[in-house]
Amino acid sequence: MSNGAGMSKLKRPSIWMSRRGFVGAGLGAALAVVARLMGPPQSALFNLLAGSGMVIAGYALGVLAAGRRREIEDIAYILRLREELRACQDHIMDTATFESLGAYLEIAAHQMKEPLQGVAAGVRALAADASLPEEARASIAALKQNLETLQATLRHLASYALTKPGRAPFSVNTVLRDAIHLCRHRAEEKNIRFDERYAVIPPVFGPAGRVHRAILNLVVNAVEAMPFGGGTILVESAYENERVIARVRDGGIGIRPEHLGKIFDPFFSTKPERSGIGLGLWAVKQTFDLIGADVTVKSEPHQGTEISILFPQAAPLRPGREGTEHPPELPQNTAEERGRQIA
Numbered sequence: 001m002s003n004g005a006g007m008s009k010l011k012r013p014s015i016w017m018s019r020r021g022f023v024g025a026g027l028g029a030a031l032a033v034v035a036r037l038m039g040p041p042q043s044a045l046f047n048l049l050a051g052s053g054m055v056i057a058g059y060a061l062g063v064l065a066a067g068r069r070r071e072i073e074d075i076a077y078i079l080r081l082r083e084e085l086r087a088c089q090d091h092i093m094d095t096a097t098f099e100s101l102g103a104y105l106e107i108a109a110h111q112m113k114e115p116l117q118g119v120a121a122g123v124r125a126l127a128a129d130a131s132l133p134e135e136a137r138a139s140i141a142a143l144k145q146n147l148e149t150l151q152a153t154l155r156h157l158a159s160y161a162l163t164k165p166g167r168a169p170f171s172v173n174t175v176l177r178d179a180i181h182l183c184r185h186r187a188e189e190k191n192i193r194f195d196e197r198y199a200v201i202p203p204v205f206g207p208a209g210r211v212h213r214a215i216l217n218l219v220v221n222a223v224e225a226m227p228f229g230g231g232t233i234l235v236e237s238a239y240e241n242e243r244v245i246a247r248v249r250d251g252g253i254g255i256r257p258e259h260l261g262k263i264f265d266p267f268f269s270t271k272p273e274r275s276g277i278g279l280g281l282w283a284v285k286q287t288f289d290l291i292g293a294d295v296t297v298k299s300e301p302h303q304g305t306e307i308s309i310l311f312p313q314a315a316p317l318r319p320g321r322e323g324t325e326h327p328p329e330l331p332q333n334t335a336e337e338r339g340r341q342i343a
Contacts, residue, residue: 170204172237173237183216204311221281288309
């Protein structure tokens with residue numbers, strides 16, 4: 001919904017000044033006039049009180065009708081917003097999936113580059129050997145052309161290099177809170193609530209936007225792992241051994257022991273077909289590796305999963321440099337890949 005539509009909802013007139021209220025008052029006045037003309041003669045005071053009562057009653061009924069209509073409009077508006085929120089969440093996750101696939105292709109292109117260069121050097125040496133039969137030289141020339149085409153394709157993929165992470169401080173508490181807000185609607189659909197526990201922590205270095213996408217991926221996975229009967233997902237921050245820690249713990253289906261060592265492998269997924277390509281956790285690991293953060297996973301089947309991210313801290317807590325705790329009191333993160341400004 002556009003900003004203009006949203007603003008119009010905020011600027012609606014009060015129901016006490018609504019047209020239905022005044023129409024109701026007019027109908028009450030008309031009813032009072034008809035009652036006075038058709039009823040038995042009464043005193044002027046009685047007629048005044050009765051007429052005023054009818055006008056007030058008509059106005060009150062009009063206001064109630066206006067309020068009821070406003071309530072229906074608000075409910076419809078909220079439902080539309082919920083649908084738009086869900087569509088935005090799905091779009092965010094789809095975008096993250098395509099970004100993960102692009103990152104994987106870029107890394108794969110770089111890994112294939114050196115072996116192909118060795119093969120190309122051997123082919124060039126064979127092509128320059130005049131002692132080979134003409135038929136072999138023709139085959140080698142065709143092979144050389146195909147290798148050049150493949151190298152050009154890999155250079156095109158490798159040109160989309162991964163952006164080096166910025167070195168700007170941001171608050172892990174704020175990133176956790178923002179990720180929860182984006183997943184709250186999905187959680188409510190499964191009767192899941194978040195237990196948020198924020199510690200006093202110093203800022204950490206890194207790209208807030210990239211870290212936010214990685215933590216959002218972890219929170220979405222936690223929501224999807226929970227049963228439809230509901231439950232609680234613990235999201236907390238801590239400051240232990242001079243390191244900032246973010247934890248996401250669910251009470252879902254857990255991970256089998258034989259799968260635990262593979263969850264960060266590219267294209268590994270235990271989800272049903274068409275629900276993922278298996279690059280989400282791989283991208284999460286790549287993001288945290290780039291900024292020097294450690295990732296640990298604890299899980300047991302049907303007991304849930306706990307993922308902890310240990311960030312390298314930006315500055316130690318000491319007098320005069322206190323940390324922050326409650327996210328709403330924190331400044332907005334602006335530490336993105338291409339910026340170092342902190343709002």
